[in-house]
Amino acid sequence: MESAVRLAENILAQAPRMTVAKDHATDRKTGAFSVEMGTAGVGLLAFSGDWTLQAKAPGAAAIASALAAGTGIRRIGFDTDALAQWDSTFITAILGVVAQGKAAGIDVDLGGLPAGAQRLVTLATAVPERQGARRTATRDGFLVGLGKWWLASYKSMQDSLAFVGEATIALARFSVGRARFRRVDLMIALEACGPKALPIVTLISVLIGLILAFVGAIQLRQFGAQIYVADLVAIAMAREMAAIMTGIIMAGRTGAAFAAQLGTMQVNEEIDAFRTLGFSPMEFLVLPRMLALIVMMPLLCIYANILGILGGGIVGIWMLGLTPTAYYVQTIASVSLTDFGIGISKSVIFGIVVALAGCLKGLQSGRSASAVGDAATSAVVLSIVMIIVLDGFFAVVTSIMGI
Amino acid sequence: MTGTTHTSSPHIEVSNLDLSYGDFVIQKNLTFTVNHGDVFIIMGGSGCGKSTVLKCLIGLKSPARGIVRFDGADFWSTAASTREAMMRRFGVLYQSGALWSSMTLAENVGLPLGEYTELGAAEIRDLAAMKLALVGLAGFEDFYPSEISGGMQKRAGIARAMALDPDVLFLDEPSAGLDPISSKLLDDLIVELRDSLGTTMVIVTHELASIFSIGTNSVFLDPVSKTMIAKGDPRELRDHSPDPNVREFLNRGASAMTKGPDPARTDSSRPTEAAR
Ligand SMILES: Nc1ncnc2c1ncn2[C@@H]1O[C@H](COP(=O)(O)OP(=O)(O)OP(=O)(O)O)[C@@H](O)[C@H]1O
Ligand SMILES: [Mg+2]
Numbered sequence: 228m229e230s231a232v233r234l235a236e237n238i239l240a241q242a243p244r245m246t247v248a249k250d251h252a253t254d255r256k257t258g259a260f261s262v263e264m265g266t267a268g269v270g271l272l273a274f275s276g277d278w279t280l281q282a283k284a285p286g287a288a289a290i291a292s293a294l295a296a297g298t299g300i301r302r303i304g305f306d307t308d309a310l311a312q313w314d315s316t317f318i319t320a321i322l323g324v325v326a327q328g329k330a331a332g333i334d335v336d337l338g339g340l341p342a343g344a345q346r347l348v349t350l351a352t353a354v355p356e357r358q359g360a361r362r363t364a365t366r367d368g369f370l371v372g373l374g375k376w377w378l379a380s381y382k383s384m385q386d387s388l389a390f391v392g393e394a395t396i397a398l399a400r401f402s403v404g405r406a407r408f409r410r411v412d413l414m415i416a417l418e419a420c421g422p423k424a425l426p427i428v429t430l431i432s433v434l435i436g437l438i439l440a441f442v443g444a445i446q447l448r449q450f451g452a453q454i455y456v457a458d459l460v461a462i463a464m465a466r467e468m469a470a471i472m473t474g475i476i477m478a479g480r481t482g483a484a485f486a487a488q489l490g491t492m493q494v495n496e497e498i499d500a501f502r503t504l505g506f507s508p509m510e511f512l513v514l515p516r517m518l519a520l521i522v523m524m525p526l527l528c529i530y531a532n533i534l535g536i537l538g539g540g541i542v543g544i545w546m547l548g549l550t551p552t553a554y555y556v557q558t559i560a561s562v563s564l565t566d567f568g569i570g571i572s573k574s575v576i577f578g579i580v581v582a583l584a585g586c587l588k589g590l591q592s593g594r595s596a597s598a599v600g601d602a603a604t605s606a607v608v609l610s611i612v613m614i615i616v617l618d619g620f621f622a623v624v625t626s627i628m629g630i
Numbered sequence: 631m632t633g634t635t636h637t638s639s640p641h642i643e644v645s646n647l648d649l650s651y652g653d654f655v656i657q658k659n660l661t662f663t664v665n666h667g668d669v670f671i672i673m674g675g676s677g678c679g680k681s682t683v684l685k686c687l688i689g690l691k692s693p694a695r696g697i698v699r700f701d702g703a704d705f706w707s708t709a710a711s712t713r714e715a716m717m718r719r720f721g722v723l724y725q726s727g728a729l730w731s732s733m734t735l736a737e738n739v740g741l742p743l744g745e746y747t748e749l750g751a752a753e754i755r756d757l758a759a760m761k762l763a764l765v766g767l768a769g770f771e772d773f774y775p776s777e778i779s780g781g782m783q784k785r786a787g788i789a790r791a792m793a794l795d796p797d798v799l800f801l802d803e804p805s806a807g808l809d810p811i812s813s814k815l816l817d818d819l820i821v822e823l824r825d826s827l828g829t830t831m832v833i834v835t836h837e838l839a840s841i842f843s844i845g846t847n848s849v850f851l852d853p854v855s856k857t858m859i860a861k862g863d864p865r866e867l868r869d870h871s872p873d874p875n876v877r878e879f880l881n882r883g884a885s886a887m888t889k890g891p892d893p894a895r896t897d898s899s900r901p902t903e904a905a906r
Contacts, residue, residue: 496728
């Protein structure tokens with residue numbers, strides 16, 4: 228096979244040289260062809276001019292229809308005396324004729340072709356097409372499409388549930404000290420989810436605090452109730468914004484990274500290697516990542532709270548003229564430990580969601596570069612959707628519980 | 631180094647195996663037996679399903695039909711936990727190497743050792759270094775897979791496959807990407823492991839030199855009829871197979887004339903090839 232490819236390259240390299248001599252005779256005109264009826268039912272296909280990628284030669288379809296129009300052809304021959312330069316364009320055209328001849332049961336005599344072209348055509352037809360390999364694009368009707376969509380969604384729902392179940396078992400095994408994974412992996416994940424995320428969390432939290440304070444200040448100033456900006460910022464950060472914003476940041480930062488890492492391992496058969504050696508990918512790959520987010524998310528959430536309140540303070544002090552002490556006292560009085568507790572517990576849940584979505588999409592990834600990209604994208608989308616939905620759920624539950 | 635004749639009991643028995651990806655049938659009706667201590671070669675043209683057969687034997691892909699037995703025990707119809715226990719006795723080299731990219735070579739080889747033995751960290755490191763030395767990678771213990779060449783990754787993959795001194799070693803194209811000397815050394819290693827540890831070898835390869843020097847048994851898969859068209863000692867097949875395709879393959883396409891004279895391919899192609 229290799230030698231076949233080499234041979235093809237050689238022939239292609241020679242092709243232009245072989246035709247240079249003719250160049251003077253026919254000064255560079257675009258390719259053309261004609262079909263003449265020869266004796267004894269031989270259809271003679273005559274080529275002239277340049278048949279190259281640059282010269283606009285007629286397409287295979289034109290030749291096909293011309294041949295089909297010629298009735299009584301029992302054999303196809305070629306006349307290439309007027310042919311100037313040729314490259315793979317010409318070969319493609321010939322292959323079209325050969326296929327057409329085969330389909331119609333007509334003999335195709337390659338004898339009239341340049342020697343190099345003959346060899347290339349023979350090479351291209353040397354390995355017969357693999358039966359059953361060609362994929363025919365079939366268009367499904369609406370109902371078929373709907374059914375397939377439903378089956379696919381059902382399957383993916385099942386897979387996700389099984390995945391969540393397995394993750395729970397892995398966590399349980401970890402809590403009794405029986406889970407197997409490398410401590411280094413946990414450390415690396417902890418570093419990626421914690422310290423390395425601080426800059427972006429800092430920036431976003433301060434800005435969110437500022438924005439909340441601005442929005443509140445415009446309204447509250449009309450009533451002379453500027454001091455309540457402190458309440459607004461503190462409560463919003465503690466209960467909602469800190470957890471949601473860290474969740475979304477981690478989904479984009481860490482969840483996508485998890486999906487890409489595991490997806491790439493899938494492409495390289497590394498996951499298969501784990502499986503055959505009896506390492507559960509769940510414990511070995513998913514668990515350390517999940518643990519890292521479970522540990523780091525509440526810490527990041529607390530950090531985001533503090534910085535968000537600081538951001539609000541900046542607006543309160545410089546724009547609204549409140550004293551730092553007044554702002555501080557008002558903040559302390561307005562939020563309770565329960566508010567922080569709600570936010571922090573949400574952040575733990577969001578951490579689990581981000582880790583699971585990232586790892587699930589990574590492990591389900593196909594074995595191509597674009598599949599890994601898709602895995603990362605859908606991991607982020609899934610985590611963000613889940614975060615918002617779960618947050619809504621929390622809001623309902625806490626309001627029913629009256630906290 | 632021609633293979634000594636091993637008269638021993640069946641290790642892997644495959645009967646009436648069909649393999650497919652969805653509706654796309656890859657191979658059907660495979661029946662062959664690998665004996666203890668065999669160097670069993672799976673051969674056939676590119677894309678005919680060799681790796682797929684291997685995936686089925688190592689428990690990564692369930693067959694559409696048929697039975698695979700290891701030492702008489704059914705592999706695919708037992709509980710997943712039993713199958714996993716059986717898989718512990720395999721060593722596998724994947725076609726792409728499949729080294730864990732986040733670990734050094736020593737860690738790659740040492741990970742299964744740490745998991746399934748009671749050895750201490752220092753002993754594991756020594757053992758890993760020894761396995762790496764066996765495949766000619768002494769001194770590369772602390773390299774990451776991305777820092778070594780493709781052929782070296784292949785060899786490191788073999789070291790990892792050998793980590794637990796498995797009963798069966800499955801090697802998917804072990805010598806692809808290796809120079810002739812390394813690939814000869816690899817052949818020596820395979821035979822040595824078989825002779826000293828009694829490891830059964832199942833090897834997917836196109837390397838004719840190693841097929842003839844180490845193979846004791848083989849199966850030949852055909853992509854057109856989608857089944858096996860020959861089995862037995864590869865040297866025997868080369869010289870006496872009734873199937874011209876098999877003889878052609880094993881003689882490097884030299885008996886292509888059996889397909890009928892083809893002037894465009896044989897005669898006129900010669901000058902071009904000789905010109906190289
Ligand atoms: N995941 C997959 N999904 C669908 N078809 C596949 C998949 N993997 C392989 N195939 C098909 O199965 C056939 C056999 O593939 P396989 O990898 O087993 O070939 P092979 O004999 O190992 O080839 P090579 O010598 O080139 O490695 C190919 O035709 C390929 O199209
Ligand atoms: Mg393969």
